[in-house]
Amino acid sequence: MTHAREAIGTIARLVMAGIFLWAGFAKVTNLAVAELSVQSYQLMPNQVARIIGIVLPMVEILLGLLLLVGLGTRLVAIILSLMLVAFIFGISSLWVRGIKAQCGCFGNSLIMTEAPSYPLEVFRDSMMLLATVYLVVWPRTLFSLDNWFARRADANEDEPESEILAHQAH
Amino acid sequence: MSNSQNRKQPKKQPGDSAKKRPANVVSSARRSTGGGRGSQQMTFIIVASLVAIVAIVGGIIAVKRTSDNKASQAASNDQKVVTQLKKDVAGIASAVPAELKTSTVTPDAIIVGNPDAKVKIDIWVDMQCPACKAYEAQNDPTLEAAVKAGTAVLQVHPVAILDQMSSGTRYSSRAGSAVVCAAQEGMFWPYSKALYKYQPEENGNGLTNDRLVLIGQAVGLTSDSFKTCVNDEAQKGWITQMTKNFAASKLQYTPTVFVNGKQMTKGSTDELKSAIAAAAA
Numbered sequence: 486m487t488h489a490r491e492a493i494g495t496i497a498r499l500v501m502a503g504i505f506l507w508a509g510f511a512k513v514t515n516l517a518v519a520e521l522s523v524q525s526y527q528l529m530p531n532q533v534a535r536i537i538g539i540v541l542p543m544v545e546i547l548l549g550l551l552l553l554v555g556l557g558t559r560l561v562a563i564i565l566s567l568m569l570v571a572f573i574f575g576i577s578s579l580w581v582r583g584i585k586a587q588c589g590c591f592g593n594s595l596i597m598t599e600a601p602s603y604p605l606e607v608f609r610d611s612m613m614l615l616a617t618v619y620l621v622v623w624p625r626t627l628f629s630l631d632n633w634f635a636r637r638a639d640a641n642e643d644e645p646e647s648e649i650l651a652h653q654a655h
Numbered sequence: 656m657s658n659s660q661n662r663k664q665p666k667k668q669p670g671d672s673a674k675k676r677p678a679n680v681v682s683s684a685r686r687s688t689g690g691g692r693g694s695q696q697m698t699f700i701i702v703a704s705l706v707a708i709v710a711i712v713g714g715i716i717a718v719k720r721t722s723d724n725k726a727s728q729a730a731s732n733d734q735k736v737v738t739q740l741k742k743d744v745a746g747i748a749s750a751v752p753a754e755l756k757t758s759t760v761t762p763d764a765i766i767v768g769n770p771d772a773k774v775k776i777d778i779w780v781d782m783q784c785p786a787c788k789a790y791e792a793q794n795d796p797t798l799e800a801a802v803k804a805g806t807a808v809l810q811v812h813p814v815a816i817l818d819q820m821s822s823g824t825r826y827s828s829r830a831g832s833a834v835v836c837a838a839q840e841g842m843f844w845p846y847s848k849a850l851y852k853y854q855p856e857e858n859g860n861g862l863t864n865d866r867l868v869l870i871g872q873a874v875g876l877t878s879d880s881f882k883t884c885v886n887d888e889a890q891k892g893w894i895t896q897m898t899k900n901f902a903a904s905k906l907q908y909t910p911t912v913f914v915n916g917k918q919m920t921k922g923s924t925d926e927l928k929s930a931i932a933a934a935a936a
Contacts, residue, residue, distance in 0.1 A: 527857075
């Protein structure tokens, strides 16, 4: 049971790491587009939207890296879940308001050629949200720094104990 | 090594297996929440500060970039700012190669470059559209080089699909009309370049006609005919017709770019370059 849970968590962690690294790099390599992306949602003042457009991909890369190495998985997963809720809200709001704008999730083309598929995008983000929530609930995964730190912490706590034992033995 | 194991050995004797299990359960429970309390707190601090650092660095980069935004400068009435604006616009115009300082207006498009060039690049734009501004900023060098070399001719189709994005001032139509006025006098490319540079924010008030004239004058469009043309929105009808053509061609978004009829989809410089090369071959 625990093994299966850890295995699923590990897969979720690594897949989400890949997705967010990809999303972040796709945007950060074209900041001109990244600036426009958030603006095109028309949810906040342009000035604010431009700043978020640039900060967001950088944060995505960082969180992707943290997931990849498995450091602070629970906290990272909480932040990502909140972000995904915001993304889902943003896309749904385009859908509801009938604004045709690219999601911009994985970088944009400056040229929009076809109407975006909002249901598909909402579905995709919901699946991702499922994965990050899973990691919030069960953050323990294999091959993670969290694990490594935990084991070291355990070892540290064991040590004094064995010293006491040593004294007793003599 | 063997010594320490020996030392541990005696203590384990009473109820060995029973004693060992609880210890394991405890440590695995602790691990499941991400380590011991100390290391958990430490991880929290590390992650939180990393996120904060990246957000701050990103914020600084963003603010630096947006301070380059010229929209407010173009609308300012401060005499100093206006003087600087004129100077900057003149600079933009003088950097444009001579081959792009000629243009003609046909019912179908504004033509820049040799009309018989082998590669025909159709560009549908709205002067209010931020992506059009970004597309041209990114691809101007490629477009200009192709026209300069005589390989390509630009067929620009300004449309007005974003009139509702300028608080009732119909900036798309007015600016569109103004670039046609400039095109009649041969200065389409430098003028539209300047207008992009000072493109007003969406959902703002746009630039006034006076400001459109002033930017034109700084580009070198000093004639009375240009001024009258802009103020009277004399080419509004041309823009309206072009907007109808846009819809009739089943186009929906700006910018839309074709190289010899092949639609660009990525918007990258690489895509444009290779399309031009392929069409020229």
